[in-house]
Amino acid sequence: MSARVAIGIDLGGTNLKVALVDSAGTIVARAARRLADGQPSGEIIDTMVSLSRQLMLEAHLDKADVVGVGVGSPGPLSSRRGMIIKAANLAGWENVAVRDLLSEILGKPVVLDNDGNAAAFGEFWAGANRDGHDLVLLTLGTGVGGGIVLGGNILHGHFENAGEIGHSIVEPRGRACTCGKLGCLEQYASASAVVRRALGGVKAGKASALSGLVDRGDEVTAQTIATLAGDSDAWCEQVWDETCFYLAVACVNIQHAFNPARVLLGGGLACAGEQLIDGVRNHFSAMSWTLHDDFPEIQLASLGYDAGVIGAAGLAWQALGAGGD
Ligand SMILES: [Zn+2]
Structure with a gap:
């Protein structure tokens, strides 16, 4: 070699x-x-x-x-x-x-x-799915980043700003985004946004095991919310489910705009693994059309x-x- x-x-x-x-x-x-x-x-x-x-x-x-x-x-x-x-x-x-x-x-x-x-x-x-198929990556970290690879090439767009899917609107009258708009995906599906929403609810009086962690001064991460949701903490379940729902909205829009073979989810939030993928897939199936079976595989990114x-x-x-x- x-x-x-x-x-x-x-x-x-x-x-x-x-x-x-x-x-x-x-x-x-x-x-x-x-x-x-x-x-x-x-x-x-x-x-x-x-x-x-x-x-x-x-x-x-x-x-x-x-x-x-x-x-x-x-x-x-x-x-x-x-x-x-x-x-x-x-x-x-x-x-x-x-x-x-x-x-x-x-x-x-x-x-x-x-x-x-x-x-x-x-x-x-070089990822796990290196078969040359079109893909869209969403990186769910501090914000929501990502990119679009079609026909083996990155899609840049005329203004060289394509792939900013974190600022696609999933809730037109929703939460204020740092970009100045309302309801961007980033405000619902970044790892930071999930923590912010969950803690905001606790502060506003939602009953959750989170309040005990906050009182003890423990660090709360997106993985904490995922774990509590898995343990049937009702408020964390709700936040987690909403997160998966908004990601599924983005996946449906990605399906129709780019029709890729797969949408990969990476970044801090993806540490929840199948719990994230299953949640997004379930909402995606409920929301997507039945006219064609042009559904992207929703999978975890593999390179970390x-x-x-x-x-x-x-x-x-x-x-x-x-x-x-
Ligand atoms: Zn935005």
Whole structure:
């Protein structure tokens, strides 16, 4: 097997992850650094370069063994222009030409894409379901991110902002979203939103075992809500069921807009596993039509927190038109 690798870089709000990934989508070496608040973009780019070089040394690889570099980053950004326009949670990132800067220093072609898109491409390219079928990924974490892979390519859209399914409206007069609209999916189905809704109800007087946990100062996560729902805590059951319902609404809309073979659910909320998948599937079956049997498989994503670096590297392999030569 070839020793050639692509460098995958996942730039998060608080962490920078770098990995060397072979043409089969396997991580050969990896490193991560915590980012300081307000760290200047130049310093972060220098860290991307030094971590990449360090990994190459550790893996006994030369520059000639590296086919290219893929970077996944929060946006908004322009993949076409290789530029981060403004990165949420990263102070001072405005109009940074990451692609050209990195390419100049490393002497390799660089591809830049949105972090959700990179993760979706990772699942498509190297996940458990790598059969080339169209997929949509929803990452249910602090917010709801994701991406759409159709015909083997990420769908970017004319304005390069496709795949923002977290801001699709599932309840037109619903909860206020940070984006300024009402009723976005993100306000119902992110891991943070589930905790917020459950605790909000307890504060407003809903009877739940959650109140005991809150009184003791215990940490409450989405998994806590899922566990209590599984233990027949009525309020947590209600919150959990609503969460699955709104995700099913999104899946029906995804079915009709993109008609993918599968919708994958990942991120913190997906730690609940089959409890989440079964809940979403049940609501989906009750809501979806009977005119055609064009139903996407709703499944768990398989790459976890590695999806970003693997997908970013996969994009570099794809840009070569190869996937391994
Ligand atoms: Zn929104």
